[in-house]
Amino acid sequence: MSNSKLYKGSLSTIILKLLAExxxxxxxxxxxxxxxxxxxxxxxxxxxxxxALHKLEADGFLEVEMQxxxxxxxxxYKLTQAGNQEKxxxxxxxxxxxxxxxxxxxxxxxxx
Amino acid sequence: MKNLSAEQIERLYExxxxxxxxxxxxxxxxxxxxxxxxxxxxxxxxxxxFETLLQREFKKFGVFGFSEVLEERQKAMQKRYFxxxxxxxxxxxxxxxxxxxxxxxxxxxxLMLQKEIGxxxxxxxxxxxxxxxxxxxxxxxxxxxxxxxxxGRVYLLEEILLKxxxxxxxxxxxxxxxxxxxxxxxxxxxxxxxxxxITSSFILHYIVFRILPAKKEEILHRVYPEMKLExx
Numbered sequence: 293m294s295n296s297k298l299y300k301g302s303l304s305t306i307i308l309k310l311l312a313e314x315x316x317x318x319x320x321x322x323x324x325x326x327x328x329x330x331x332x333x334x335x336x337x338x339x340x341x342x343x344a345l346h347k348l349e350a351d352g353f354l355e356v357e358m359q360x361x362x363x364x365x366x367x368x369y370k371l372t373q374a375g376n377q378e379k380x381x382x383x384x385x386x387x388x389x390x391x392x393x394x395x396x397x398x399x400x401x402x403x404x
Numbered sequence: 405m406k407n408l409s410a411e412q413i414e415r416l417y418e419x420x421x422x423x424x425x426x427x428x429x430x431x432x433x434x435x436x437x438x439x440x441x442x443x444x445x446x447x448x449x450x451x452x453x454f455e456t457l458l459q460r461e462f463k464k465f466g467v468f469g470f471s472e473v474l475e476e477r478q479k480a481m482q483k484r485y486f487x488x489x490x491x492x493x494x495x496x497x498x499x500x501x502x503x504x505x506x507x508x509x510x511x512x513x514x515l516m517l518q519k520e521i522g523x524x525x526x527x528x529x530x531x532x533x534x535x536x537x538x539x540x541x542x543x544x545x546x547x548x549x550x551x552x553x554x555x556g557r558v559y560l561l562e563e564i565l566l567k568x569x570x571x572x573x574x575x576x577x578x579x580x581x582x583x584x585x586x587x588x589x590x591x592x593x594x595x596x597x598x599x600x601x602i603t604s605s606f607i608l609h610y611i612v613f614r615i616l617p618a619k620k621e622e623i624l625h626r627v628y629p630e631m632k633l634e635x636x
Binding site: 318319320321337338339342343346347349350351356357358359360361362363364365366367 | 409413475
């Protein structure tokens with residue numbers, strides 16, 4: 293998607309959802325997963341991903357786990373209990389938003 | 405599958421430092437990201453040049469390079485620091501500490517109500533606090549410098565802790581705000597509010613200069629699980 297403004301507000305919701313489904317993930321893995329799920333339609337930029345992850349971590353929605361992989365350290369992100377609750381409410385919010393936008397973009401023909 | 409060598413990993417750390425990322429925790433995450441991306445390219449064609457791939461991956465961070473990631477990380481860590489300060493401050497509202505706090509608020513208010521001599525004593529105490537704040541700022545700065553000299557690895561939260569979250573001298577701010585409105589209130593209220601402000605500023609300074617730095621290692625190990633893996 294060329295217009296990244298469209299998904300920017302939903303980025304943290306996407307992250308929470310992916311982490312809920314995959315237990316733990318690292319930054320690069322998240323970018324690849326999004327690419328794969330959207331068949332390359334949506335690309336999360338590195339400059340947006342890490343700030344979003346760090347913000348969620350500071351808010352207490354994510355916790356980190358470090359692992360040694362080959363000759364370097366890898367930082368995995370996992371949902372905390374608060375993160376799980378946050379995911380549910382944010383997804384509901386996003387779904388309502390999508391419906392609202394649908395109503396504007398494709399208004400249902402009204403009778404009369 | 406072709407992996408990055410230890411030298412190449414070291415080159416990536418150096419690259420992040422060249423691009424103004426001086427904190428080891430932020431560097432580590434960026435190094436793993438770029439390393440994984442380069443290895444992905446090598447899966448398709450193992451003959452691609454390391455430096456070319458590095459530059460290509462770096463471009464993906466946008467025109468500001470790593471600065472956006474770094475800035476946001478600093479904001480997030482500063483937020484965590486304030487959460488730590490808040491947690492400690494709440495302890496002063498619980499028994500038994502709250503008794504001492506109440507005593508000091510009373511003492512300062514009482515002294516203020518004594519006018520001349522009382523105000524003089526309070527003024528002296530606030531001045532002594534100011535001197536103590538500068539002493540602590542210098543003490544922590546020395547520890548910070550020493551730490552950098554020792555191993556060169558600085559963690560972002562460690563830096564914030566040793567810079568007392570930049571709230572050191574700011575602990576005096578409420579006085580300035582108060583002095584500007586003080587004339588419009590009866591003197592008794594002025595005394596009580598000042599008693600409250602002076603006590604709060606003592607508590608705040610005690611937290612950022614004494615309590616949190618004393619718990620530094622414990623806090624850092626909780627926030628940075630990699631510290632345990634470092635020596636493996």
